[in-house]
Amino acid sequence: MKKIILFGGSGQVGSEILKRFSSIRSIEIDVSDEEKLKKVFEEYQPDIVVNCAAHTGVDKQEDEQELAFSVNSEAPKKMAELCSQCNSKFVQFSTDYVFDGEKGTPYLETDLTNPLGVYGKSKLKAEESVLEILGEKALIIRTSSVHGVYGHNFVHTMIKLFQSKEVLKVVDDQIMSPTWAGWLAEVTLKLIDKGAAGLFHVSSGTPVSWYDFSKEIFNLSANHLETVVTKEILPVTSEEYPSKAKRPKFSVLSANKLIEVTHEKPISWQEGLKKHVDEYFEGGI
Template identity: 40%
Template sequence: MNKTLLVIGKSGQLAVELSKIGSASVVCVGRNDIDVMSDESIRSVIEKYNPDALINASAYTAVDKAESEKEGAFALNSEAVSKLANACKLANISMVHVSTDYVFKGDKGSPYKVDDVRDPQGVYGASKAAGEEAIQQVLPESSCIIRTSWVYSAAGNNFVKTMLTLMASKPALTVIDDQVGSPTWAKGLALACVEAATKSLSGVYHWSDEGVTSWYDFAIAIQELGIAKGLLSQAIPIKPIPTKDYPTPASRPLYSVLDKTVTRRVFADSPTHHWKAQLSSMLDELSAN
């Protein structure tokens, strides 16, 4: 029998991909359906759908804006998460929560393991770290935290779609080459979330596509594949620049590769693929649309 999974989030990249998965009965609720700052609203939605598990795909993700909107970031990424976890505890259901590589500072120089100490640099990372702590306090045995990085999809705003737009309209681009991580297609992340929810997995896991790249090399691959698939008509010069030449309100981790040793062992139904293969598949989807 299919399990019913309640997804908090409706329009974000991950929620859109979760809504397409047919292996479970997935119900996505957005801002018009639920107030995640209200215990009563959360309880009534859980009672209405009576899910087997809850997947939290909602978050405050404006990294730079968070520096000046600390209250808003912590409200959605920590307080709301605590309320959702408490509601899951009352309903005796498990919870899958999506977190981020930004809970780490990014100065380790080797892939971050699931049990490495959280050490965020900015408000966004701190708010997500606080959300992780809240879940672990409330639902230690019935929660699964999945940290991810550099998420993109055919839906929503993301680096891949921004690059395609700029490459089609600008004579040249500069892209940062000293920030290193692993891109993640939201479709693969969605499959991992569903597996975690249907199997009631608990603990902390890392999910990204395989391989390591810089934003610059990622942009180069986007342009090459974009041309090959007819999404771009011609190549433009792309120049690598260091982070210091592109100042932003929030500091980014310079190295945020996530170690997936445990993930590969536990997530038997959701194999990981190299980021270039995933990018190619996503661009195929984009060109088909």
């Protein structure tokens, strides 16, 4: 039996992986503490290391660059060095925000990167150093717009707002491909099992705007709610709804390589969202 350790087990993706594979050991340390990281590797001598720990606050990081690079770039680099010394395989998650969004069609693993903000820059730096240190011993999974029952995400924010705000404004000029964390966890485990290496895009692969996504969240959740306050969801442009970090206009990740390797079609964003919303209301989380 392979020894697998996981960092970031309390997050959306980490929780779903741990739920599906209980023999993975969840390690709860500050990953930016190099001494603690070293001790973990010495103690467990893992065969596989899965890193779900990250600073994911895209806007916050514009003001917290040092923290962002420390957690998102330096920590995975150190993990890769330790994996190299222990001969362990390393699984690192990355993001669609490594792209600038100008391509206009789904991004392939081979497309040029050009991140617009601190988050994308910090995650890209990790990709580069991990691949440089580990080569074929690294699996990097780029995913996008992750949502699941555990933790904070757009779906939970919307469900709260449906119960408190009459009019909601949601951007309709940012197109992405949402990813249900439960499916992402399953695919991650499949890729590990197949011994996949290098860069992989793992998302629903189908485009939707945040505005259309929010309307579907409403359709799926409204009849579960005791009180629905929202009367209107309005589409707005990114200029009308400014945020601290600049985001790509189109960051859909192509699922072609994933389909080739796993021979499975990704779950559609609609199906993934339904599974999430059903679980949310069934579980009363």
